Structure formats: structure tokens, C-alpha cells
Amino acid sequence: MTDATQFGTTYATVQRQFKTRRLTAYAIPVLLLVYLSYLFLSFDIPGLAARARMDNAKILLSDFVAYKTHVTRDNRTDKLSVSIEGEAKATFAPNQYPAWVKTDGDTTTIDLGKDNIVTYDANGARYNVPGYGLIDIQPEGGKLKLTAPQPIPDWINVTDTRISVTTPQGRFAYSRSKVETFKYQPGWALFFFTLDSQFYGKSYGQLTAMLGGERIDPARSNLSYMASEFWHNKQWHHGDVAWALFETVLMAFLGTMGAALIALPLAFLAASNFTPIRTVRFAFRRLFDFVRGVDGLIWTIILSRAFGPGPMTGALAILLTDSGTFGKTFSEALENIDEKQVEGIRSTGAGPLQRARFGVLPQIAPILLSQVLYYLESNTRSATVIGAIVGGGIGLLLTQAIITQKDWEDVAYYMILIVLMVMAMDSLSGWLRRKLIGR
Amino acid sequence: MVDITFGPEPGKRPDLTNPTEAYIHLSRRKRLYGFILLILFVALMASGFQVAQDRNAGDFLSGLHQLPAFPAEVLSEAWTNRANLPALLWQYLPSLIETINIAAAATLLGGAFGACLALGSTRHLARFPLLTPLFRRSADIMRAIPEIVIALVLIFILGGGPVPAVLAIAFHTAGALGKLFSESAENADLKPVEGLASTGASWSQQIWLGIIPQVAPNWLSYALLRFEINIRASAILGFVGSGGIGYDLKLAMQWGGGKYDQVVAIFALLFCAIVVFDQLSGYARNRLVKGQ
Structure with missing residues (x-):
């Protein structure tokens, strides 16, 4: 009889538990779905398609x-100029035009590839598109006269004052004031040497041969000349970019290490087994929580008011935020140590400092180091963002390049460098961790 | 032949006939190395700090005197206008909710994608074992890209608003969670999977019924930790780019004096949100991992 009632209650409990389980199994996806549909409306996803600028995406990707x-x-x-991206400081001198631009008196012939030939001459300009025919433009009495096979396709845009042609090979535009042809080529222009450099346009073989050849600048070897031309490249500013990367890493390093140095002694004051006074412990714990809770963004803003823009401000912002985090984790690690080792050291007559040095530190060192090294890597990433706010390091260069909205090749370059930098710091911290902790 | 039984160089062998001497010698050398490392570290810190200060607009010591000036100015102005504060807190609450929504959406999206990455990059579990290095590398790269890079590029394409921020944070989150998820999945017991396989369960059934129940507490606790981090990230992204309370903060800051009561209201909201969500998620994580 008692067995049966017991069985009955167990059965009822199990049934009830199953029921709740089944209910939660359905309730969680439903709740998630409700939340997602709320987000869908609150973020105005349906309006996104209207706001998205796919032409911008195209410009960005091609750049x-x-x-x-x-x-x-x-x-x-009648003056001809050939330049990269239309920039004044990247204009070719008349004797170094690329091979696909040929000039002969008044006539300029541009070979866009795949038999697309553009010719400028005294009468006007012509564009020979294979498979379509000849587009001939001549100015007549202030207007442009277009002669081309009829009907005019939609990739030719005609108005009274401007005619533009877009083909897969390039773009061509004729207006009363000027005629322009754009040729697209893969790669990043002038990455190694700018147009005014002696080394521009040389192949790798030629450059290698020049290393041993006659000195261009008698004062220094060709190798150091080449290196300095590359380092001071006026388009890409490799030297400045390297400095910015260094600044970012420096911010992360100073911030992380400084935070660890400050947090370590304070952590003793917040650990229950080292500080018996409750109020002190409580005060330090709340201090850590406060510093952590205020968050890097707010610290960055407050600090940049006092110290002005620059890497030191960024380093201090990282330092402040992380000393809260470190203080918390270090004090937790201190509370979890094995008291026996400290007892052993105490039995030899060691003072408090010696006990901390020989009894406590060896125990928490692995936790401490792995925390610090992990944050070093993570802070390299934060330093990029903080750099954009305080105006230092690669973050600043990146935001500046994005704000111009045309130097997307620079943006791509910085993005690659940032990823490489973070990955390098990741492997460095992993390597150090293995060396110092052994795992 | 070289007799390597006695070590490579006879000179460096400790003299075992006198162990005390050998021990003292060894510990002295260890102390020397430690000392050299310490000197190197201090020198690095000092010179690094000097460099950073030289490149900074303001000096450290003179800045230290000005440090309390700005908070004092802000607080005193907010104190004179303290009657406005409740209304301002109410006014900025929707922005705060947007910031939190951005973080939550990014965590959900990134978590889902990170789970896929983790399952693709875990040994013994991957559907296509040959592709594990590919999944791992892509998680590494996604993790390495700071949110701001993607956010700013996406703002150019998608215009302002919360969506670029969500996508940017989700991208980074997917990489970060992918790694953590894969580490905990690697430690999962494979016996349930074998059992399920013996009954003829498909790969997705093996994962869903054999692995997910094992790793769910860990995965959820990692995702909650990420959520905390993402709230901060979404506030920062708002300040640099668009959307949420960070953007309001930037507008109020740009105005300067006269709108400091707004700055204080935003600071207070942000601080409370961060502390509350830290506490909540800490409590939930404790329950998930330790049982109760």
C-alpha cells in the first residue's frame, strides 16, 4: 500500500517535470521568435533595402x-594629363606615360585592352568598341555632335553638354571643357614607389640588378635609398602607418601591464584571507566594480579632456578599466590559494612580505600571467577602437581614411594590417604563455 | 663518438658531489635571469610611457591636475539642473534599449554563427574533417577584426542606424564564440555520439541529441559573458559610428557646456545598465556552470 502511494507520487512528480520540460522546450524558441520579430521591426529591417547604397558597395569593393x-x-x-585616381601628386610626367597611352602631336591613343581604342585628336574624340562600332564625338557650335551606330544603347549616356560611355574595359566621358578616359587595373598603385621615385616602374629583376649596380645617390647604397623611398612613400605613408601600429600596440601594452601592476597590491586588500577588516575589503571590491562598470568609453572621454588626444590617454583609459577587472579576478585567485604553503613559509619565521613573495605569488602567478596575456591580445583590439576616439594609433588613420570616402584602398590596407597585428599579438601572447606557464 | 650520457658539455654539468653548492649556484642563476627580465620590463614600461607621453597632446603631470576639472564641471552643471534629470533619464531610455537590443541581436546572431563555426572546427565532430583548418582560420580572422572596422565600412554602405553595429559586433562575436565553443565541444564525451551513431542517427541528430545537451550550459555561459562585453562594445560603436546611447552621448558631448545634464543622464543610464547586466549574467552563469 505504502509502496503504491510512493510510486504514485513519484509518477506524478516525473509527469509534472516532463510537462514543464516540454513546455520550456517550446516556450524558448517561441520567445526567441517574438524577440527577433520585435527587433525586426524596431531596427526597421524592411526599410534597410531602401537605405542601402549598393553603388557605394560597388565603389568600395572595386577600390x-x-x-x-x-x-x-x-x-x-589641349593639355593632356595622365594621373592615378586623378590626384595631382600622382600625375605622370610626359616622358613616363604608361605604355597604353601613346601621344603623337595632337593625337592621343589610349588602348583600354580587348581592342577598345580611344583616340583624342584635334577634331574631337573617338571610342572604338568592338562588336558595337565607332563612337565619334565632335564639338560643333558649343554642342556635342555624336555619331554612333543606331540605336544608342543604354551604356551610352547623352546630353547636350556631356556624353559618357561605360564599358567593362573602362569609362569615357566627353564634356565641353574636357575629355576623360578611366582605365581600371587590378592591384594597388604606387604601393612600393611613387612616380617621382627613381625606382618607379622597374620590375623585380631590374630592382635586384640595381642593388649591385651603380649608386643613384652617391651618398648611400641603392638598398638604403630604396628602403627610404619605400618608407617615405608619399601615397601610402608606410612609415607613418608603422608608427601608428606601434602606437596601438604600445597603448595595449602600457594599459595592460600598468593595470596589472596597480591591481596586484590592491587585490590583497580585497581578498578575505589577507584583509580581515570587512569594511576595507568591501570598499575595495566596490571600487573595482565601479571602475569596471563605468566602462572604457566613459573613462576615455573623461581622460581625453584632461590629457588631450594621443596614445598616452588611450593607454590610461585601458589601464583604468582593466585595473578593475584585474582587481576582481586577482582577488578571487588570492582567495582560492592553498593556505598550507603560506603556513610552511610562516613556520620559517618569514614576515608578511616574504610570505606573499614565496608563499602566495608562486601559486597565483600562472592565473595572473594567463589573464594578463589574454588581455594584452584583447586590448590590442580595444586600442584600435579607443585610438579612434582619443586620436592615436591605427584607429585614427582608419577613421580618417573612411571619412574621406574615397581612399578605400587605404582602408583595405589598414584592415589587413590590423588583422595581422592582432593575430601577431595573439600568437605572441600564446607563445609567452607556453614559455612562462608551460601550457 | 661523443659520449652524450654525461650531457652535451662537461663544463655545465652540476657538480653532484656537492649538492648544496649546486643548488645555490642554480638558484643564483635563476635569480639573475629574473632580475634581468625585471630590469628589461621596467625599462620597456618607462620608455614606452615616455614615447606615449611625447606623442600625446597633453603632459601626464599637468593633465593629472586637470583630471577632476571636467567631472566637476559636468557634475556641478548637472546639479544646478538636477530638476531635469528624471525627464532626461526617461528621454534617453529608448536609446539605452536600442544599445542593449544591438548587443542582444549581435550575441544571438554571432552565437548561432559561432556554433556553426565551432562544430565545423572541432575534431571528431566535424561533418567534413578535412575542412577543420579552414573553419579554424576563419574563426581566427573574424576574431581578429575589431568591430569598428566593419561598422564604419557598413555605415558607408547601409547608412546609419543599428544594423551596421549589429552585423559588426556579430561578426567579431562569431569568431570569439566559435573558438570558445569549439574548445568546450572538444572536451565533450563522445560516448553518446557513438551510441546514437549505432542506432543509425544522422550527423545532425548525433550533434543535436548527443553533443548539444552536454555543452549547452557552457555555451550559454560563454554567450552571456559575450553579451556583457557586447553591451560595452555597442555603446562604444554608437559613439564612433551610429545608433544607440553612444550616439546620443557624442551629440551631447559635442554640444559642450549647457548640455552636461544630458551627459550625466546618459552616463548614469549606461553605468546602471552595465552593472545590472553584469550582475544578472554573473548570477545566471554561476547557476549554469555550478548547478545552483
């Missing part, structure tokens, strides 16, 4: 992997 060269003729002065 990441390619560059364009402008061949421009001023129709009033």
Missing part, C-alpha cells in the same frame, strides 16, 4: 582591389 588611371585632356588648352 579595394583595383585602381583607375585618368587620362584627361583639357579641351580649352
Whole structure:
């Protein structure tokens, strides 16, 4: 009889538990779905398609992997200029035009590849598109006269004052003031040497041969000349970028190590087995919580008011935020130590400092080091973001390049460098961890 | 032949006939190395600090005097306008909710994607074992990219608003969680999987019924920890880019004096949100991992 009632209650409990389980198994996905649909509306996802600028995406992606060269003729002065991305400081001198631009008196022939030939001459300009025919443009009495096979396709845009042609090989535009052709080529232009450099346009073989050859600048070897031309590249500023990367790593290093140095002694004051006075312990714990809770963003803002923009401000912001985090984890590690070792040291007549040095530190050193090394890597990433706010390091360069909205090749370059930097710091901290802790 | 039984160089062998001497010698050398490392570390810190200070606009010591000036200015102005504070807190609450929503959406999205990455990169579990290095590398790269990089690029394409921030944080979260998830999945017991396989369960059934129940507490606790981090990240992204309370903070800061009561309201909201969510998630994580 008692067995049966017992069985009955157990059965009922199990049934009830199963029921709750089944209910939660359905309730969680439903709740998630409700939340997601709320987000869908609150983030205005349906309106996203209207706001998205796919043409911007196209510009960005093509700029990441390619560059364009402008061949421009001023129709009033008949002056020809060939430049990369239309920038004044990347304009070719007349004797170094690329091989696909040929000049002969008034006539300029541009070979866009795949038999697409553009010709500028005294009468106007012509674009020969294979498979379509000849597009001939001549200015007549202030207007542009277009002769091309009918009907005019939609990749030719015609108005009274401007005619533009877009083909897979490049773009061509004729207006009264000037005629322009854009040729797209893969890669990043002028990455190694700028146009005014002696080494521009040389192949790797030629450059290697020059290493042993006659000195271009008698004062220094060709190798050091080459290195300095590369380092001081006026388009890519490799030297400044390297400095910015160093600054970012420096911010992370100073911030992390400084935070660990400050947090270590304070952690003793917040650990229950080292500080018997409750109020002191409580005060330090709340201090850590406060510093952590205020968050790096707010610290960064407050500190940059006092110290001005720069890497030191960033380092201090990281230091403040992380000393809270370290204080908390270190004091937890201190509370979990084995008291026997400290007892052993005490039995030899050691003072408090010696007990801490020989009884406590060896126990918490692995936890401490692995925490610090993990944060060193993670802070390299934070330092990029903080750099964008305080104005230091690679974060600043990145935001500046993005704000111009045209130097996307720089953005791609910085992105690659940032990823490499973070991965390098990751492997460095992993290597140090293995060396110092042995796992 | 070289007799290697006695060590490579006879000179460096400790003299075992006198163990005390050998021990003292060894510990002295260890102490010397430690000392050299310490000197090196201190020198690095000092010179690094000097470099950072030289590149900084303001000096450390003179800045230290000015440090309390800004908070004092802000607080005193907010104190004179303290009657506005409740209204301002109410006014900025929707922005705070947006910031938290950004973090939550990014954690959900990144967590789901991170779980896929983790299952793809865990040995013994991967559907396509040959592709594990690929999944691992991609998780590493996703982890290495700071949120701000993706956010700023996406703002250019998608315009302002919360979506670029969500995608940027989710991208990084997927990489970070992918690694952590895969580490805990690697420690999972494979016997349930074998049992399920013997009954003819498909790969997805093996994972869903054999692995997920084992790793769910760990995965959830990692995801909660990420959620805490993501709230902070979403506030920072708002300040640099768009959306949420960070953006309001930037606007109020740019205005300067006269709107400091707004700055204080935003600081207070952000601080409370961070502390509350830290406590909540800490409590939940404790329950998940330790049982109660």
C-alpha cells in the first residue's frame, strides 16, 4: 500500500517535470521568435533595402582591389594629363606615360585592352568598341555632335553638354571643357614607389640588378635609398602607418601591464584571507566594480579632456578599466590559494612580505600571467577602437581614411594590417604563455 | 663518438658531489635571469610611457591636475539642473534599449554563427574533417577584426542606424564564440555520439541529441559573458559610428557646456545598465556552470 502511494507520487512528480520540460522546450524558441520579430521591426529591417547604397558597395569593393588611371585632356588648352585616381601628386610626367597611352602631336591613343581604342585628336574624340562600332564625338557650335551606330544603347549616356560611355574595359566621358578616359587595373598603385621615385616602374629583376649596380645617390647604397623611398612613400605613408601600429600596440601594452601592476597590491586588500577588516575589503571590491562598470568609453572621454588626444590617454583609459577587472579576478585567485604553503613559509619565521613573495605569488602567478596575456591580445583590439576616439594609433588613420570616402584602398590596407597585428599579438601572447606557464 | 650520457658539455654539468653548492649556484642563476627580465620590463614600461607621453597632446603631470576639472564641471552643471534629470533619464531610455537590443541581436546572431563555426572546427565532430583548418582560420580572422572596422565600412554602405553595429559586433562575436565553443565541444564525451551513431542517427541528430545537451550550459555561459562585453562594445560603436546611447552621448558631448545634464543622464543610464547586466549574467552563469 505504502509502496503504491510512493510510486504514485513519484509518477506524478516525473509527469509534472516532463510537462514543464516540454513546455520550456517550446516556450524558448517561441520567445526567441517574438524577440527577433520585435527587433525586426524596431531596427526597421524592411526599410534597410531602401537605405542601402549598393553603388557605394560597388565603389568600395572595386577600390579595394583595383585602381583607375585618368587620362584627361583639357579641351580649352589641349593639355593632356595622365594621373592615378586623378590626384595631382600622382600625375605622370610626359616622358613616363604608361605604355597604353601613346601621344603623337595632337593625337592621343589610349588602348583600354580587348581592342577598345580611344583616340583624342584635334577634331574631337573617338571610342572604338568592338562588336558595337565607332563612337565619334565632335564639338560643333558649343554642342556635342555624336555619331554612333543606331540605336544608342543604354551604356551610352547623352546630353547636350556631356556624353559618357561605360564599358567593362573602362569609362569615357566627353564634356565641353574636357575629355576623360578611366582605365581600371587590378592591384594597388604606387604601393612600393611613387612616380617621382627613381625606382618607379622597374620590375623585380631590374630592382635586384640595381642593388649591385651603380649608386643613384652617391651618398648611400641603392638598398638604403630604396628602403627610404619605400618608407617615405608619399601615397601610402608606410612609415607613418608603422608608427601608428606601434602606437596601438604600445597603448595595449602600457594599459595592460600598468593595470596589472596597480591591481596586484590592491587585490590583497580585497581578498578575505589577507584583509580581515570587512569594511576595507568591501570598499575595495566596490571600487573595482565601479571602475569596471563605468566602462572604457566613459573613462576615455573623461581622460581625453584632461590629457588631450594621443596614445598616452588611450593607454590610461585601458589601464583604468582593466585595473578593475584585474582587481576582481586577482582577488578571487588570492582567495582560492592553498593556505598550507603560506603556513610552511610562516613556520620559517618569514614576515608578511616574504610570505606573499614565496608563499602566495608562486601559486597565483600562472592565473595572473594567463589573464594578463589574454588581455594584452584583447586590448590590442580595444586600442584600435579607443585610438579612434582619443586620436592615436591605427584607429585614427582608419577613421580618417573612411571619412574621406574615397581612399578605400587605404582602408583595405589598414584592415589587413590590423588583422595581422592582432593575430601577431595573439600568437605572441600564446607563445609567452607556453614559455612562462608551460601550457 | 661523443659520449652524450654525461650531457652535451662537461663544463655545465652540476657538480653532484656537492649538492648544496649546486643548488645555490642554480638558484643564483635563476635569480639573475629574473632580475634581468625585471630590469628589461621596467625599462620597456618607462620608455614606452615616455614615447606615449611625447606623442600625446597633453603632459601626464599637468593633465593629472586637470583630471577632476571636467567631472566637476559636468557634475556641478548637472546639479544646478538636477530638476531635469528624471525627464532626461526617461528621454534617453529608448536609446539605452536600442544599445542593449544591438548587443542582444549581435550575441544571438554571432552565437548561432559561432556554433556553426565551432562544430565545423572541432575534431571528431566535424561533418567534413578535412575542412577543420579552414573553419579554424576563419574563426581566427573574424576574431581578429575589431568591430569598428566593419561598422564604419557598413555605415558607408547601409547608412546609419543599428544594423551596421549589429552585423559588426556579430561578426567579431562569431569568431570569439566559435573558438570558445569549439574548445568546450572538444572536451565533450563522445560516448553518446557513438551510441546514437549505432542506432543509425544522422550527423545532425548525433550533434543535436548527443553533443548539444552536454555543452549547452557552457555555451550559454560563454554567450552571456559575450553579451556583457557586447553591451560595452555597442555603446562604444554608437559613439564612433551610429545608433544607440553612444550616439546620443557624442551629440551631447559635442554640444559642450549647457548640455552636461544630458551627459550625466546618459552616463548614469549606461553605468546602471552595465552593472545590472553584469550582475544578472554573473548570477545566471554561476547557476549554469555550478548547478545552483
